[in-house]
Amino acid sequence: MKFKITCLLFLTLTWLGYSQNNNLKGVVNNSAFQPVENVNVVLENSTRGTETDVSGQFQIENIETGTYTLTFSFLGYKTKEVEIVVSPNQDLDLGVITLYEGNEILNEVVLYGGNGNKFSRKQTAYVSKLPLKDIENTQVYSTITTSLLESQVITNFDDALKNAVGVENLWTSTGRGGDGAGYYALRGFAVQPQLVNGLPGLTNGTINAANIERIEVIKGPSATLFGNAVSSYGGLINVVTKKPFAGTGGELSFTSGSYGFNQIVGDFNTALDKDKNIYFRLNTSFSRSESFQDAGFKQSFFVAPSLSYKVNNKLSFSFYGEITQAEQTNPMFLFLNRGAPSIASNLDELGYDNKLSFTSNDITLQNPTQNYRVEMDYKLSDKWQSQTLLSRSSTSTKGYYSYLYDFGGNPVDTFSRYINKQNANTETADIQQNFIGNFNVLGLRNRMVVGIDYLNTTSVDNSTSYAYYGSVQADGTTEAGYPLSTSGIDAALASATVNNIKTEYNIFSIYASDVLNITENFSAMVGLRFDHFDNKGELSNSEDDYNQSTFSPKFGLMFQPILNKLSVFANYQNGFTNVAPTLVGDPSAGPQTLKTFDPEQANQLEFGIKTNLFSNRLNATVSYYDIKVIDQVITDPDSPFNKIQGGEVVSRGFEIEVNANPLDGLNIRAGFSDNFSETTESDNVNILNKRPLEAGPETLYNLWANYEFQEGLLEGFGLGAGFNGASERFAINYASTGEFILPSYTVANASLFYQANQYRISLKLNNAFNKEYYKGWTTITPQMPRALIANFTYKF
Template sequence: MLTNINVLAQEKATVKGQISLTNNASADNVSIVLKGTKIGTNTDSQGNYEIKNIKPGNYVIKVSSVGYSSKEKSISLNTGDEIIENFTISPNSQELDEIVVNNTKKNTFARKENQQVSRLPLKNLENPQVYTTISSELLKDQVVTNIDDALKNAPGIQPLWTSTGRGSDGAGYFSLRGFAVQPRALNGLPGLSNGSLDPANIDRIEVIKGPSGTLFGSTIVSYGGLINITTKTPYDHFGGEINYTTGSYGLNRVTADINTPLNEEKTINLRVNTAYHNENSFQDAGFRKALFVAPSLSYKASDRLSFLINTEFLSNESTNATMLFLTRSTPLRVNNMDELGYNNKRSYTNNQLSIKTPSFNLQGQMFYKINDSWTSHTAVSRTSAKSEGYYSYLFDNTDLLIPNSTVRKYEGIDNGLVFERFINYQNSTTLATDIQQNFIGDFKIGKMRNRLVAGLDYFNRQIIDNGTGYIQNGAVYIGDDNLQTVNEVVFKITTPSQYIRTGDNGKLSKNATDALLAGASVNNSKQKQEIYSAYLSDVINFLPNLSAMASLRVDRFMNAQNGGYNQTTLSPKFGVVYQPVLDKISLFANYMNGFTNVAPVEDINGTTRTPRVLDPEHADQLEFGTKLNLFEEKLYATFSYYKIKVTDRVYNIRNSATDITYYQDGAQQNEGFEAEIIANPIQGLNIVAGYSYVDAGVIKGDINTVGYRPTSAGAYNTANLWANYRFQNNALKGFGLGFGGNFSGENKITHSLATGTFTIPQYTVLNSSVFYGTEKYTLTLKLDNIANVDTYDGWSTIHPRNMRAVAASFSYKF
């Protein structure tokens, strides 16, 4: 049968090529059709297209994209021909020869197709998995200067805590479908960081929903999904853009994006993105200073063979964010922000106590077209993330606050808390290597189209820690501001009670902190883990509008830590898509699996310690919904319901320090609803909106948590909105307005039988902008948090977020 298929393919012809846009935008999702037929395709993220199995004859190729001028060209195909036709199209405001003008505007926020999501060339409507794409156009429109603000545009994701800079886990954490996740995927490969990522090199962000262990393993995903950052790639002509942004709290940011061919044939192209960022905090102390450089090089060796090299260098120094850790084992003294009485302008740190988090990412990729049906993709990545400097946090210790019987005015203080400050000197390096080999096929067996990926993956990670242990640096009273200015606040630090005037008796200078750390212990640890994986995923089109996905991964986990332990895990994935209206409406359902390799533990019974090796945890998701692409791509929408159940969760029953028993029969269930709409209802108006509801609970395990909401679940309800309008008439042409914001419901950041509940209040933050743009220049004024609302995130912690801020941004394209 395979021989017959190959003979049939040789009797027909193929047209392929690459589409470029004159304004340097990404040429993905451009439509290529043979006029008068139903034969056509869309470009991939690199602007490439291919139409196979065309009968010999004369045709007219039409290339079009909403908001761009169309181009047409006549071709003649003979049996077995494989011709290359490249096109360059321009925004439809320009008058060019042989161009048919398209009067509709582009839906600028819609960027849905990316092969990295499924490792296969699938359109969004063909993919049974849900994902949100945040485009670089949207980030520019909102004057986004950090990754936290970028992710506000994805429904179902919300911040848990911002970047801490700690070794091995210092990047920010976000709640996705009620589970904690970090942005660890870069172009579908591991890209680790101990600090805050810079958005200068982001082409798009894919927030891929649900357990995705089958294709991506356990190193860069969580049970809620993963965050994949797709970087900018070189193109075949000279161009670029420079930008300067200034704003509140001393913000000064300069970025540059420069692309140039390196040879006359334009087969070797270089693109460099770079950024300098300097910003202070809205609090009484705090800063971030960063230098970012990201060169990328593409080389097209032949029609079959091409290479892509991406690098990112980030030098980052900052104070770590204010983080108040609430008690996790004893009853809370306060249950909300009003009772706590925290003044969010107080940072309880000093600019002398900073931490450096340099990181480096190198990725090399090779693409080789074996034949018309098969492509080889080889990828190698190397990551280095370092943390060096001071890290501190404040930990709630209720026992420290005692009534002062000698000062009757404040006897029996009920409000506020006393936090101990713990600090250490971080000196940690994380090194990671990943090697992938994928074979991607697109072929027919009989009349059924198959798109298949077969892959091998090797991952190696080492964590070297030579930092110090933690020491206590004073204590902080947070509560009644009046009490913080007199002598009557009492701390039982050691012996005897100490009186302070400022609410903080710590020593925050560098010299004083170094003196305290001189007596701290020093870590000397080196951890190593290796993972060998193989995976297979096949999408079969039984009919043009009916397809099914079947996937499986086997994962061999090897760890030298704790005496060494090895685990083997299977992770399946299934999905089905039916399109009642082809390329317009799809109905989908999926089953997905994720897993976590669990380190060995020790049961403690008096002086007896019993080592135990545990099985991997597993998460299973069932989901169904619909995806829409209507009104000539003016409306994209996704609506879905999901249920995720985690089994084999590990927990312990701790009766005392010498009586601890571990169990692995815990379970958690998260279910929810998500909606996303990206629309261009009228010329000039673009809207992106989303809503998410998450219900999460521990259903089996420790009695202190069963029936309670996990702290990683975030708020029940969240919503996001951004809309911009560009005036169309001649008098105001070039001017535009933007408006939107985010809503977050109440968030139970601590919730258990032992502690009770601490709730962060709901909030609505509104933002707006006004801008003027031409083909070369764009000037934007942005106002964030218009009402200056106090906002916090948390994960059994309290972290204050930014207050009202103004920014002005100027860009020049060349």
């Protein structure tokens, strides 16, 4: 399989032809005759576009003959439209285009590759907190675009993330307090999606896919710019939501499919004043789906208002909100025993009937969530901009949670059910102040961000303790029948204790990052963060309080042998985890003492290449990384009563991502990753020299190709097809338990669609060959069988 995937990616890289059309170029200056960089240059009614470089120059290649409107837009300047006529076999030089300062809103322009490469995004301001092009960024990241989500008729967040190279679902969102929006393996470490538009945004339920503009998966330890609270050693996941744009319009969408899935989505955008300085956008959605098992459902309603207000040519404000009401039965994981020997080592021995849910639709969890974000941008000068950000999030869990746990022994497939009543809430507040500069020092160009950040997180847990509530066997045989009803559970929990736990922590940070162009083709990125962690712990217990400070550096080098087309990069990135003090010393010899530690550290070395070739038709990233986690707290081998920082974990591997547009109408997305992870130093013999369970499968791969007919009787019709898969993985792998292996899988998907100017009709078949497959992290979670989905979208 590895050989086949490698051959497929090689063919994708090499099979690229491009049409010999006409080229367009020019220069953009301001009224002072100075070049303006990063101006958005877009051919209207198309996805064709580019940006001006540092000298104000732009070029769009391979334009078909015809008449076009060319739009120039940039923050603080009036948008300018130029009518152009492209003649056969003739390049067009527009000369100098002058932009004037003005009072006008600018939407976030989505620029694809120059010939309509819809699966690749070329620039983002979130990954580096600077408007930096991918090809000049030393960090690796995957972007899942709106066009890719639309092509695949994506209706849930887990399916969307299958397009990110090296990402695998470990643990679907349970709705339980503190579990968040699921866990995913990334570069050998578990990560959760905890960023919304670059700021903390938590949820105990699933993320609604209807409000996603794009998803950015940022690879490697990223604490320098984002801290450790929202990232992991493998990276982080940033969800970018839909925002207001200049104009009036929207869409209505209805999707229906197998297992009772129905979703209706509304999106409306308009100006609120006659001068068109204030734009308002409203997204809303309601969805409900049943389970493919004998019981289970999910339903959610959300409303997401957003507002952009351009006060003048220097000052602008924006607001974003999302209010979600969700209810679901929690997915019934089969928890494997983490301490006792496992008799069953695979699914065949377990005899699991995956059509059984072991729950009922009366036992549900509610997950109300709110996320808010306010931004103020102020243009201090031609070189500096101020960005002030405030975010608040609140997510709650109320209802009944249950799980099945394998205690081992005979019969081999017996699981005990445990239940509790959830009542938990987590709130965050984050304030950031960034100063973003683009200036020259001694003739060398600097793009810099300097920022301060304050994060407060407070959690309240008033859930009950867990109670035993009967046993079942994996094949459905009931060992001890208990009523799966709220009244039965309430009776079982009548004597349960109720938690009264409130915890809090604060993080104060200051950071700086600079991209220095030593030459036009050679640049260096240097970053540093100072982070102070103030842990209040449980507020009723002052003895668990502690604070810790650390520095987190970052460094990268980028060389472009072919400017804006091919780059070679290397980076060093850092992550860290705060470590609580612990008591040490022989208790029989007297009172123990409290020992403090330095934060645990993760350091990554990475190198690779990025391409932007054939007039943006081929965007590829190939990289190799090596992450080493050090300073984990372990028992001192010379003294069982002492703790030292000597634990180590290594994770290394390579990733390939390809976004190709070999001919007009055809877009291809392909990825392959291979990861080796091992605990190399530990006092726990259960995990020593073993692959960590959070690392997931060693090998992951994905492919999606979408073609739309461009002319003739079939114009507007299209089809898509692809697959994603993984090698086998350990659900459990401890010295004390033995192994439980979940098998490898490859799942195929396909779609048909027709789209015109104002509507799109799509039909999608997921898991076309009805593959039975599983995921898990000390758990066994069956995945969705074959499902058919139909969508109708009307745009206005």
